[in-house]
Amino acid sequence: MTPKNLKGKVVDRDSSPTSQSRSSSTASKRKHATSHSVEPSTPTKRSKALIVDSTSSQGSAQSSSDGASFRSAEEEIKVGKLDGKERPKSRSFADIQPNGVIDLTQTKSAVSKPLNGTRPLGQIGQGGPKRLVVKNLRTTPKVDPQEYFERKWKEQVNALDSLFRGSDVKIMLEELYKATEHICRQGRAAELFARLKEKCTAHLNDKVRPELAMTCLKQPGTSALQAFVAAWTLWQSQVQTIRHIYFYLNQTYLIRHQEYGDINNVAMHIFRSALLQDEDIRSVILAAAVELVQHHRKGDTSRIELLKASVDAFHDLEVYSSDFEPMLLRASRKWFEEWRREEAEKDDLPHYVRSCSALIEAEMHRCDILSLDRSTRSQLCDMFDNIMIEDNGERLTNEDGILDMLEQDQDTELKQLWNLLSRISRHEYLSPSFAKFTESEGSSIVFDEKDEPDMVVRLLTLKKRLDRLHQDCFQKDEHMGNTLHKSFEAFMNKSKKSQANWDTDNAKPGEMIAKHIDLLLKGGAKAIPKLAQISEAAEGENEQDFDDNEAEEESIEKHLSDALDLFRFVHGKAVFEAFYKKDLARRLLMGRTQSFDAERSMLARLRNECGANFTHNLESMFKDMDLAREEMKAYNQVINDKGLKPPVEIAVNVLSVAAWPTYPDISVNLPTGILKAQHDFEKHFKDKHVGRKLTWKPSLAHCQLKARFGKTVKELVVSGFQAIVLLLFNDVPAGQSLGFDAIRSATNLPDAEVKRTLQSLACGRYKVLSKQPRGREVNDTDTFAFNDKFTDSRFRVKINQIQLKETKEENKETHQRVAADRHYETQAAIVRIMKSRKKIGHNELIVEVIKATRNRGVLDQSDIKKNIEKLIEKDYMEREDDIKGYSYLA
Numbered sequence: 041m042t043p044k045n046l047k048g049k050v051v052d053r054d055s056s057p058t059s060q061s062r063s064s065s066t067a068s069k070r071k072h073a074t075s076h077s078v079e080p081s082t083p084t085k086r087s088k089a090l091i092v093d094s095t096s097s098q099g100s101a102q103s104s105s106d107g108a109s110f111r112s113a114e115e116e117i118k119v120g121k122l123d124g125k126e127r128p129k130s131r132s133f134a135d136i137q138p139n140g141v142i143d144l145t146q147t148k149s150a151v152s153k154p155l156n157g158t159r160p161l162g163q164i165g166q167g168g169p170k171r172l173v174v175k176n177l178r179t180t181p182k183v184d185p186q187e188y189f190e191r192k193w194k195e196q197v198n199a200l201d202s203l204f205r206g207s208d209v210k211i212m213l214e215e216l217y218k219a220t221e222h223i224c225r226q227g228r229a230a231e232l233f234a235r236l237k238e239k240c241t242a243h244l245n246d247k248v249r250p251e252l253a254m255t256c257l258k259q260p261g262t263s264a265l266q267a268f269v270a271a272w273t274l275w276q277s278q279v280q281t282i283r284h285i286y287f288y289l290n291q292t293y294l295i296r297h298q299e300y301g302d303i304n305n306v307a308m309h310i311f312r313s314a315l316l317q318d319e320d321i322r323s324v325i326l327a328a329a330v331e332l333v334q335h336h337r338k339g340d341t342s343r344i345e346l347l348k349a350s351v352d353a354f355h356d357l358e359v360y361s362s363d364f365e366p367m368l369l370r371a372s373r374k375w376f377e378e379w380r381r382e383e384a385e386k387d388d389l390p391h392y393v394r395s396c397s398a399l400i401e402a403e404m405h406r407c408d409i410l411s412l413d414r415s416t417r418s419q420l421c422d423m424f425d426n427i428m429i430e431d432n433g434e435r436l437t438n439e440d441g442i443l444d445m446l447e448q449d450q451d452t453e454l455k456q457l458w459n460l461l462s463r464i465s466r467h468e469y470l471s472p473s474f475a476k477f478t479e480s481e482g483s484s485i486v487f488d489e490k491d492e493p494d495m496v497v498r499l500l501t502l503k504k505r506l507d508r509l510h511q512d513c514f515q516k517d518e519h520m521g522n523t524l525h526k527s528f529e530a531f532m533n534k535s536k537k538s539q540a541n542w543d544t545d546n547a548k549p550g551e552m553i554a555k556h557i558d559l560l561l562k563g564g565a566k567a568i569p570k571l572a573q574i575s576e577a578a579e580g581e582n583e584q585d586f587d588d589n590e591a592e593e594e595s596i597e598k599h600l601s602d603a604l605d606l607f608r609f610v611h612g613k614a615v616f617e618a619f620y621k622k623d624l625a626r627r628l629l630m631g632r633t634q635s636f637d638a639e640r641s642m643l644a645r646l647r648n649e650c651g652a653n654f655t656h657n658l659e660s661m662f663k664d665m666d667l668a669r670e671e672m673k674a675y676n677q678v679i680n681d682k683g684l685k686p687p688v689e690i691a692v693n694v695l696s697v698a699a700w701p702t703y704p705d706i707s708v709n710l711p712t713g714i715l716k717a718q719h720d721f722e723k724h725f726k727d728k729h730v731g732r733k734l735t736w737k738p739s740l741a742h743c744q745l746k747a748r749f750g751k752t753v754k755e756l757v758v759s760g761f762q763a764i765v766l767l768l769f770n771d772v773p774a775g776q777s778l779g780f781d782a783i784r785s786a787t788n789l790p791d792a793e794v795k796r797t798l799q800s801l802a803c804g805r806y807k808v809l810s811k812q813p814r815g816r817e818v819n820d821t822d823t824f825a826f827n828d829k830f831t832d833s834r835f836r837v838k839i840n841q842i843q844l845k846e847t848k849e850e851n852k853e854t855h856q857r858v859a860a861d862r863h864y865e866t867q868a869a870i871v872r873i874m875k876s877r878k879k880i881g882h883n884e885l886i887v888e889v890i891k892a893t894r895n896r897g898v899l900d901q902s903d904i905k906k907n908i909e910k911l912i913e914k915d916y917m918e919r920e921d922d923i924k925g926y927s928y929l930a
Contacts, residue, residue: 185226192219193235196285203278204243213284221288229293236286237306244314248275252315256324262343265328265350268321272311272353279307312357326364329354330371336406337375344409351410365416372420376427384432389441390453396428397456425463433469436461442473446509455513468519475527478506482531486548489540495549496556497570500602503528525609532609542852544859545903550615551855553607558623560599561639562632562844564592571599596638604645611894613650618858622701624658626844628665629693629740660699668693675724687713692721694734708738708760709788711767739793742840747808749830756808757836759843761789761797766808769826777825780818792849798824800842806832808839862899866907869893874917874928881925 199209199216223232248271256264283290283303290303300306316322332347354360379399383392403424407417429436436457445454461467485491485498506524514520535547559567610616627633640662647655672691679686710718722734741760745767746753758766764787772778778786784794795818802811802824810827811818869892873885880888889904908926911917917926 185228189223189226189228189231192223193232195219196236197239199285200239200243200282203281204247209281213281216285217287220286224288224292229289232286232289233293233300236282236289237310240282240307240310241314244275244311249315249318249321253318253321256321260324261328261331262346264324265332266346268315268325269346269349269353271315272357273349275307275311276356279304282307308357312359316357316359316363322359322363325350326367329364330367333368333406333410334371334375337402348410351412355411360413361415365413368416369419369423373423373427376423380427380432389435389438389457390445390450392432392435393453393457393460396460399428400424421463429460429464429466433464433466437466437469437473439473439476442470443477446474446477449505451509451513454509458514467514467517470514471520471523474509474514474520475523478524478527479531482528483534486531486534487536487538489538492540492548492552494570495552496603496606497568497574499532499549499606501574503605529609529611532606533611542855544855545862545900546615546855546858547610547612549606550610550612551619553603553610554616554619554623557600557603557620557642558627560596560603561642562627562634564634565595565599593635593638596635597641600638600642600645604649608649612862613654614858614862615855617654618854621658621661622846622850622854624661625701628661630742630840630844632844657699660696664695664699665693668695671725674728675721678724686717686720688717690714690717690721694725703737703739705735705737706739706790706793707788708764709786710738710764742843749808749828752831754830754832755836757838757840759797759840761787761793762801762839762842764789765794765797765801769809772826774828775825777812777823779823780820783824794818796842796847798822800839804839804842806830806837806839863903863907866893866899866904867911870904870907870911871916874926877928879920879923879925879927881923885926 195211196216196219199211202209220232223229252264252267252271255267286303294300294302294306316325329347329350332343332350336344336347351360351364354364383395386392400421403420404417406412407420435441442454442457445457458467458470461469481502482499485495485502488495491498506528510516510520510524532549533547535541535545537543537545540548541551556568565571607616624639627639633639643655643658643662646658671694675692718736725734726732738760743758743760743763745756745758745763747756747766748754756766765783768778768783768786780794780798783798784791787794789797798809798811798818799816801807802809803816803818808827808830809824812823812825866889869889870885873888873892874880877888885908886901886904890899893899908917912919912926915929917928919925920927
């Protein structure tokens with residue numbers, strides 16, 4: 041029930057002055073009630089009453105200047121007593137009734153008597169809570185809702201008309217927004233949305249579509265597309281204003297109805313239905329956009345912004361995938377096919393590869409700048425792969441065309457060709473042509489006898505080029521890497537009988553790699569002219585900050601590593617071993633090693649590559665040199681202790697026969713002083729090492745002579761044979777000469793050695809002897825005299841270079857010895873296999889022999905058959921016709 045002494049009032053937030061006066065009257069009554077509602081039995085202190093005004097919830101209707109009303113509410117006020125004093129108690133959330141507005145016009149003290157003479161439930165003492173119910177005094181709105189809706193809609197129609205005409209909207213957007221909000225709160229959002237949609241549709245159908253259709257009819261193409269893009273852009277800006285006006289409708293009604301979406305989505309559907317549902321308009325617009333794409337492919341970029349805007353519009357209107365993309369793909373296929381037919385007339389593989397690469401790159405770039413869908417990009421790529429690559433597969437993998445590109449160093453085109461074939465996973469089709477090119481180029485280098493001294497440098501240049509192709513053009517593909525390795529290995533081990541290898545089957549690269557390393561260890565990169573040029577060019581590109589010695593050492597190490605890379609491809613290591621061993625012996629015995637660290641480093645590399653057995657003899661050579669130095673120290677100490685002074689200073693290297701190469705014994709008439717020094721050292725050595733035998737090798741000897749040329753004294757570094765010949769002229773009077781026969785008789789040297797020695801002294805760079813008649817060749821009738829007019833800027837002159845050079849006889853002997861050793865090893869392998877198997881078929885025996893001798897190089901089957909025949913002749917084995925093989929004879 042509502043107490044009689046309380047009056048409820050409606051609180052109107054947008055009330056008129058009348059309502060404000062009512063509120064003032066209510067406030068005065070409220071004040072009066074507060075000051076007089078105290079019972080006589082309580083202390084004479086005024087109690088404070090709590091008066092609360094509460095607004096309605098979001099879902100309740102609110103009063104406005106247009107006549108909207110509020111609903112009534114109930115509220116409970118509690119007043120308690122604390123310490124004998126009356127105090128108002130705070131309200132809890134449960135005390136407030138939902139959707140209520142409280143206006144208390146009179147408040148009684150908490151200690152006043154209840155109106156009905158009874159104590160309220162739960163009251164403590166004389167005070168207690170009172171339940172107050174306040175109801176609205178007015179339940180009907182001031183203004184008719186339909187009338188309000190029609191009036192506000194008319195204002196909105198006028199605003200929309202102004203917006204569509206492009207003029208300013210006279211009514212403030214805030215008022216239009218409030219009208220939308222009030223209409224929606226009255227529950228008429230659906231009707232408002234229907235009218236808005238109808239208005240927008242009518243504008244597009246009656247105004248925009250006719251103008252665009254007329255443009256498409258009279259000016260199809262770019263003009264029509266421009267008009268379409270302009271209409272869509274204008275409509276988007278208009279929709280933004282419409283969204284501001286109807287934002288409340290969008291947030292409270294459209295979002296809750298998924299079939300509509302938001303205002304932007306509805307506006308897009310209206311525009312698409314009004315304009316693009318018209319076949320005449322849609323076909324013209326889409327064709328114009330595709331035509332712009334075709335113009336862009338031909339290089340016309342003047343209308344790229346229009347093209348980008350049109351594609352964006354197709355995306356926004358959701359006609360890209362359904363309409364634009366299929367038409368674009370059909371035009372693209374036609375374009376690709378026409379382009380391929382034009383290029384097919386040009387029989388130039390590099391040009392076709394460049395054009396295809398540029399075409400697909402341009403297509404992908406166009407997809408990026410136009411923001412085409414991923415599906416469009418994917419379908420264009422598939423179309424390009426099918427038309428340009430798969431249909432032209434034979435042309436792209438043409439062996440002659442690829443070989444021409446490789447020979448002409450067209451690395452860019454090769455990389456593009458690799459990328460094109462990789463698109464359809466056919467890049468491995470390049471490997472046969474790559475292998476053929478590698479073998480062809482390598483074989484031309486290996487079997488070029490005219491440029492044989494530069495074989496290793498040319499091979500290193502070729503390998504560097506092939507490695508660059510593999511890395512840059514073929515993207516380090518594993519299959520292409522294996523192809524490169526196998527083809528390089530194939531030509532490195534090819535052999536043919538020629539004058540270069542003295543009609544043996546020895547592969548030439550092993551020999552030339554050993555000689556290349558010999559030059560590096562004797563004189564560094566400067567000793568090889570072409571390699572020096574390459575090194576200088578590389579140093580020019582990469583300047584070094586360290587000193588010359590460090591740079592030289594690092595340069596030697598790098599070149600040794602490069603040579604070892606070639607050595608790994610060589611199967612027959614015996615040829616390399618024989619020549620490397622002989623050259624190492626010369627370097628050690630002549631003291632021509634530039635760096636012992638480099639020597640030992642190379643020895644360690646060979647040990648890692650081929651094993652300890654391969655380098656056993658080479659390591660023994662270094663040990664012999666160390667022991668020889670210790671032996672000479674001991675001998676010199678003995679000479680000094682005895683106080684003896686030998687006629688000449690002598691240094692002897694005692695070598696073990698097994699570790700060193702074999703050298704021919706050449707008899708020569710030595711000067712008396714040298715014979716005396718040799719005899720003294722031999723006596724000392726035999727006394728110290730009983731039972732050992734010394735064999736002197738004068739062909740390996742070298743010495744230093746002091747010679748006077750006029751008033752100038754020079755120190756000549758000469759070989760043993762050169763020293764013997766020069767000493768003969770000490771007994772020849774000035775102005776007289778010696779004939780060839782006299783020199784040969786006095787030295788007791790073979791004719792070949794006499795001619796070789798005299799040629800180095802009289803026909804070489806340093807002419808310490810003069811020859812008559814002049815010429816490059818030495819004949820039996822020539823005469824020789826001491827050249828006292830010889831001059832040179834250096835005090836120390838080295839003339840023993842001839843001693844370091846390999847003669848043809850030595851080269852032939854080394855090749856023949858290696859070939860013979862290989863035959864012996866092959867026969868030994870055959871015997872071992874026959875002894876273990878007793879009986880074996882012919883093909884099986886061939887396979888087993890190749891496996892057993894693989895570490896020494898792959899043998900040719902014809903050589904194995906020849907060795908089998910020799911063993912049959914020696915009765916080691918015999919043929920067995922029943923098994924088509926052989927049996928072992930114990």
